Amino acid sequence: MGRGELSFADGGGGGLSAAPLPRGFFDRPSHEVAPDLLGRVLVHGSVAVRLTEVEAYGGPGEDPAAHTYRGRTPRNAVMFGPPGHLYVYFTYGMHFCANLVCLPAGHGAAVLLRAGEVVTGGVESVVLAYQAERHREPGVEGRPAFPDRIRSGPRTGISTAKDTPWRFWIDDDPTVSPYRAHVPRRRSAAATSVGEVPSS
Amino acid sequence: MVSGDTKEMTVSDGKPMRLWGGRFESGPSDALARLSVSVHFDWRLVPYDLAASRAHARVLHRAGLLDDGELERMIGALDDLERACKEGEFRPTVADEDVHTALERGLLERLGSLGGKLRAGRSRNDQIATDLRLYLRDHARTVVSRLVELETALMAQAEQHAETAAPGMTHLQHAQPVSFGHQLLAHVHAFARDIDRITDWDRRAAVSPLGSGALAGSSLPLDPQAVAQELGFAAAAPNSMDAVADRDFAAEFLFDAALIGVHLSRLGEEIVLWASQEFRWIEMDDAYSTGSSIMPQKKNPDVAELARGKSGRLIGNLMAMLTTLKGLPLTYNRDLQEDKEPVFDSVDTLLLVLPAMAGLVATMRVNTARMESSAPDGFALATDLAELLVRRGVPFRDAHEAVGHLVVWCQVNDKDLGDLTDDELAKVSPHLTPDVRDVLSVPGALAARRAHGGTAPDRVRDQLIELREAVDTQAAWAAGS
Numbered sequence: 001m002g003r004g005e006l007s008f009a010d011g012g013g014g015g016l017s018a019a020p021l022p023r024g025f026f027d028r029p030s031h032e033v034a035p036d037l038l039g040r041v042l043v044h045g046s047v048a049v050r051l052t053e054v055e056a057y058g059g060p061g062e063d064p065a066a067h068t069y070r071g072r073t074p075r076n077a078v079m080f081g082p083p084g085h086l087y088v089y090f091t092y093g094m095h096f097c098a099n100l101v102c103l104p105a106g107h108g109a110a111v112l113l114r115a116g117e118v119v120t121g122g123v124e125s126v127v128l129a130y131q132a133e134r135h136r137e138p139g140v141e142g143r144p145a146f147p148d149r150i151r152s153g154p155r156t157g158i159s160t161a162k163d164t165p166w167r168f169w170i171d172d173d174p175t176v177s178p179y180r181a182h183v184p185r186r187r188s189a190a191a192t193s194v195g196e197v198p199s200s
Numbered sequence: 201m202v203s204g205d206t207k208e209m210t211v212s213d214g215k216p217m218r219l220w221g222g223r224f225e226s227g228p229s230d231a232l233a234r235l236s237v238s239v240h241f242d243w244r245l246v247p248y249d250l251a252a253s254r255a256h257a258r259v260l261h262r263a264g265l266l267d268d269g270e271l272e273r274m275i276g277a278l279d280d281l282e283r284a285c286k287e288g289e290f291r292p293t294v295a296d297e298d299v300h301t302a303l304e305r306g307l308l309e310r311l312g313s314l315g316g317k318l319r320a321g322r323s324r325n326d327q328i329a330t331d332l333r334l335y336l337r338d339h340a341r342t343v344v345s346r347l348v349e350l351e352t353a354l355m356a357q358a359e360q361h362a363e364t365a366a367p368g369m370t371h372l373q374h375a376q377p378v379s380f381g382h383q384l385l386a387h388v389h390a391f392a393r394d395i396d397r398i399t400d401w402d403r404r405a406a407v408s409p410l411g412s413g414a415l416a417g418s419s420l421p422l423d424p425q426a427v428a429q430e431l432g433f434a435a436a437a438p439n440s441m442d443a444v445a446d447r448d449f450a451a452e453f454l455f456d457a458a459l460i461g462v463h464l465s466r467l468g469e470e471i472v473l474w475a476s477q478e479f480r481w482i483e484m485d486d487a488y489s490t491g492s493s494i495m496p497q498k499k500n501p502d503v504a505e506l507a508r509g510k511s512g513r514l515i516g517n518l519m520a521m522l523t524t525l526k527g528l529p530l531t532y533n534r535d536l537q538e539d540k541e542p543v544f545d546s547v548d549t550l551l552l553v554l555p556a557m558a559g560l561v562a563t564m565r566v567n568t569a570r571m572e573s574s575a576p577d578g579f580a581l582a583t584d585l586a587e588l589l590v591r592r593g594v595p596f597r598d599a600h601e602a603v604g605h606l607v608v609w610c611q612v613n614d615k616d617l618g619d620l621t622d623d624e625l626a627k628v629s630p631h632l633t634p635d636v637r638d639v640l641s642v643p644g645a646l647a648a649r650r651a652h653g654g655t656a657p658d659r660v661r662d663q664l665i666e667l668r669e670a671v672d673t674q675a676a677w678a679a680g681s
Binding site for chain 1: 342345348349356485487555559562563672675678679
């Protein structure tokens with residue numbers, strides 16, 4: 001039945017230059033920033049990653065699945081920083097998780113970067129770049145994916161807010177991970193789900 | 201989309217509704233009804249037909265033919281009908297001749313006699329021409345989105361392989377070494393022209409037929425320009441007879457689609473060659489290749505082959521359309537029922553093939569070593585040698601002959617140009633001094649072709665910069681700005 005869209009004059013997308021996005025881009029709720037990041041390239045140090053799968057997380061008191069749900073701690077302080085900053089945490093003894101802070105400082109909302117295609121640099125250098133400069137402001141540039149390519153659904157592997165469709169990905173992209181529902185497990189069990197975000 | 205299973209389509213109230221039954225005493229024969237029905241394929245025009253209906257309702261209201269309350273109920277019913285169609289709650293029946301009849305039935309079910317007021321001042325002739333233009337202008341943007349994704353995949357590989365030397369070919373014979381990135385960008389330029397043709401086509405397609413009625417316009421005080429504007433057209437058609445008879449926009453789109461098919465087929469053919477055991481230039485990702493049911497070692501380039509194969513139907517659809525149109529007197533003729541299936545099929549085909557080709561290109565791994573080692577094969581540097589002699593003042597005619605002799609000598613003695621000794625070079629021509637060997641290197645040959653449009657890696661990177669800007673503009677057009 002087609003897209004059913006008749007308006008040819010409006011519609012988003014289609015950034016024209018390769019210049020980095022201004023900080024104001026991130027000064028929006030994380031679930032608005034998240035789909036707009038897909039297809040764009042994150043440049044951090046010597047690495048560039050085309051983002052293909054992201055998840056939005058809200059601030060204290062509003063999103064029980066977010067690190068910041070119970071307020072500011074030394075560990076999550078960066079997430080309360082200015083928009084566009086990188087918040088990296090280490091989880092399950094094996095995964096580095098990178099997030100981009102959204103909304104003005106103090107809101108504690110962010111977009112988790114779940115998957116991407118490494119455009120320049122290697123996977124190891126991506127991790128090293130994250131480790132070395134965890135608090136820097138990375139550049140995001142390039143054109144977003146076409147809106148009809150973007151899919152959304154519940155976030156992967158979380159036990160709370162299961163009905164919030166804040167996971168966004170590029171349809172049919174080979175780098176996107178298969179969806180995993182949360183499976184209750186023993187505390188000591190090793191995690192296998194990359195990028196899984198604990199609720200506490 | 202309506203199911204092909206006609207058993208699912210039943211007449212709801214026993215008596216089929218027709219938009220033209222007034223002067224007929226008996227209904228049509230079953231054979232005619234079966235020949236005449238188009239709703240199983242034109243059902244996909246529902247959102248466009250309803251959008252046109254909403255615009256028409258508003259001009260009827262402005263002309264005083266619907267009062268405020270009637271307009272509100274009419275728009276509400278059209279919105280509800282759209283929802284019901286989307287959710288599959290409202291479906292066409294065999295008795296609905298076409299999409300317009302089915303939707304009028306839905307409107308009458310919702311509004312009673314008020315539903316019948318919408319037909320004033322319009323005909324299925326201007327309606328269908330409008331619907332098809334709306335459908336195509338919408339889907340042209342989707343097709344361009346998918347083309348941009350393919351261009352982007354080709355450009356990403358080209359950037360990786362700006363300096364990778366490949367044997368450039370003419371007549372499928374080694375000719376001169378080229379940058380593999382240069383060759384990939386050659387395909388991008390073809391697709392960029394395709395998009396340019398579509399955006400240019402869109403200017404001519406942006407004309408609204410609504411208001412032309414059956415063929416002569418309307419005696420009601422309607423406002424075709426207002427309808428045109430609401431539907432995103434640039435203007436209303438200046439001639440009602442042309443408006444209902446013209447299918448140039450469909451034929452032209454089908455040409456654009458056929459040429460895209462030809463370009464996909466040529467790229468597909470190259471990928472089939474590159475992936476063959478004889479070339480081994482690329483390896484396809486498992487996700488974009490298939491195996492054999494009997495030969496376990498096989499990895500087949502089905503995506504590329506289907507891209508090549510499906511170009512046949514894209515070309516066929518253009519021929520079908522042109523042939524349907526060629527003998528038609530003005531204005532509408534029932535032959536025009538045949539205008540839709542080729543259009544739908546070409547759009548569907550492109551939207552199937554393009555994402556698969558983009559994925560295949562994005563994920564293919566280039567066997568750089570293999571490609572570069574065969575780049576100088578077949579005396580591919582002979583032209584470089586001849587051009588060096590020209591730079592030293594030798595007439596090209598003489599240089600061509602000297603190098604030609606050298607190649608023959610190499611063939612007879614089973615040697616490559618790079619293997620020749622000083623004496624052997626001098627024996628063929630006094631111009632062939634030992635230092636000519638400097639140009640007998642592939643990277644040197646690539647770098648030397650540095651004039652505008654040449655294959656030198658620096659020029660390939662310049663091309664990439666210009667193409668990126670052009671493709672960003674194309675992407676913005678497809679996204680609606």
